[in-house]
Amino acid sequence: MRPLNPDAGYGSDSIVFDPNGQHPFVARCTEATETLPAACQRDINLPNGISMVYRFRPALLSQWRRLDDALITFLIRHTAHETN
Secondary structure (H helix, E strand, O other): OEEOOHHHOOOOOEEEEEOOOOOOEEEEEEOOOOOOOOEEEEEEEOOOOOEEEEEEOHHHHHHHHHHHHHHHHHHHHHHHHHHO
16 A cells, blocks of 8 residues: 555545556555545446446455456446447
């Protein structure tokens, strides 16, 4: 986890990444505030032209591959009829 520069307007946000593998992982994580819980956000571009952004609790960072696989599988299954 690498903190972003707070002087650049990112507050206490951090970037988490794993550059290894076929699909490298990058997520932006924020700390909890008085009104919002801590969260991480990930953007994925699928080969069928769909872009997906999802948010999850930082406690799930170690399971990012499982999250990606489940969400990508769901989107492909539910959009397959629209591309045929």
